[in-house]
Amino acid sequence: MKQSRETVNVPACFISNHEGFLGTIKTFIEDFVVTEIDIHGLNVRAAAATRTSGAEENQTSTEMKDNSHCSFSQDSDVSSECGADTLLSSSESFDLDVILGQSVSEELEQFVLTLRDKRPVELELSLGSFADKHQRANVHRAVRHRFPFLMTVTIQPEIRVREDPDYRELSRLVTEDEAEDFFRFIDAKVRGSSYAFAPDDNKEHRTAVHHFLNRRFGKLVETKTFSDHGRTSISVRLREQGRPKKRTADERKEEEIYTAFTLCKENLETLEAISYMAAAFGVLPSDFTYAGIKDKRAITYQSMVVKKVSPQRLKEKTAEFEKRGMRLSQVRSVSEPLRLGQLQGNHFDLVVRNLKPHDAADTHSSATDVNTRLEMLVKEAVKNVKTKGFVNYYGPQRFGSGQGVQSDEVGLALLKEDMVSAVRLFFTAEEGDDPQSLAKKHFLQTDNAKESLALMPLSKARERLMLRAMNRYGTGPDGCAQAWLSLPHSMRVFYPHAYCSRVWNEAVAHRLATMGHGVKEGDLVWVQTHDNKMEEAAETSSPQVHVVTNLEEQAGIFKLEQVLLPMPGNTVKYPENAIGAWYQERLARDGLADCRFRVSGLKLNLPGCYRPLLAVPQNLSYQLQRTAGGEAAGGGARDMNSLALKLSFNLNSSCYATVCLREIMKSDL
Structure with missing residues (x-):
């Protein structure tokens, strides 16, 4: 295999020695469909059939058929699994550009500047008319969250904003910066x-x-x-x-509402979808809970729960969300949120097109002979992966697919608590003149967060949140820390997790290259339970881990699929052999010899976890079929004899279908 950027991310080390074949994935968006399998083992698209039909279900107008696909078009960044750290922060921001519209949001920004520059008496700004009471509530909360020194008043259905007179009075006694900081301190209400x-x-x-x-x-x-x-x-x-603020009966009732739904999204990040929905409802991104983050370039189905939003309110927004590449179904009331990792795994329906042998340059074989050979290669590859599994690497989505700075590099800077470097790495642009790249380049060249924010597309939620924070707090170390804190915890922790994932991938490759495919003394393995079955888990922070002894190695008691390797963190133990020493040397090489895997300033704590060295797909089936429109090598001409491979299988949570395909095909994807 060629050493592309992806093979650096995901080392080219395999378990089986079959030949494999070439092909293309994700030619069409419907070629990669991911469906979550919930904690009860149910496919979330089919889960509704197992529930008792009630009035809430019967009235859900957005219900989809089990075999339907979404059809949208939306551009976004790459996303992937984040890991099992579920602590959430309350420092997320509302996006006023979404809630008010960009023009009104800009008017509000200018209004604030006018207040600070000219100090006019009784100056007011109209934010517009909002007929829906929930929408008015969203505006009140969003403006106060962003500008705690402002007050909003409703003259139905219009909302006006003016300076809080208490802020005005205090700013006559102290500096404006102190007055603003004090009001933010009051608004946070941290006892x-x-x-x-x-x-x-x-x-x-x-x-x-x-x-x-x-x-x-x-x-x-x-x-x-x-x-x-x-x-x-x-x-x-x-x-x-202190005497708590008295809440109304409606507010108390709203706090206790949890609404579950199935989210179908296409070509869209899970976290970007959440950011948009949170802004639309006037809640925080952390009010949305989910079991796992799904692929971006795919059609995906997953369970979600949102707090403080009733089923009826959710249904009222379905048409709006559909325009953004999201379709909601199975809307219903539940009693509690979801937790990250609260799933058994995912089901994949994939299509690999334009199949060719690795030696496709041989032009002497007829199309019939090539297809016959392909059928043999596919059969052997699928059989091997069914029985032997594949190396359980973190997939390329974990690190980002672009040519610029990758997520693990940002994560390393965060673990070193170098906030400025982490921000500048985050804003390193791809080559090209798309609006996002231009905005990033402008920030790195000018250090002007305000101008860069104006250039940044509205769809780039992370970048806009960080630029807003730096516009307010500056681009020094403190301002950059505030920029990271402006992101939801699940977004912040993604980057250190990406770094730890790269170390894990390298550790597995080194383990297999230097110690082979046998279980060795000092390896970590799952312990056996009382019924003589191995505990099953894709990734966990507290398994029953056993260190293999010399006698156990000689007796061949354990198999390679039972071997674990630790994801770096502050609670894991490392193998008691050469691989343990390799971990320490690897971390020291990156300046993390004494790392506590905590970044207290960003409320990040990485306990680590243990990940099985191998993963095995379940219920793996395949079908070869001729395609009427496959593209020939080099694009352009159509090849009527092109073969496509349809694959269907289940994987445990945090396992990557693209990595499974690499083992089957023995090629970059």
């Missing part, structure tokens, strides 16, 4: 947290600030004066037992 104003040696002035704070926020905060190195300042602390 027991504190905020300190700049040193102030004027006692009368400090008294005026104390009086304002106690009069306006006395139920929430307590203030005191303290001295440090001869300078005196005011400290404000949120009360541990």
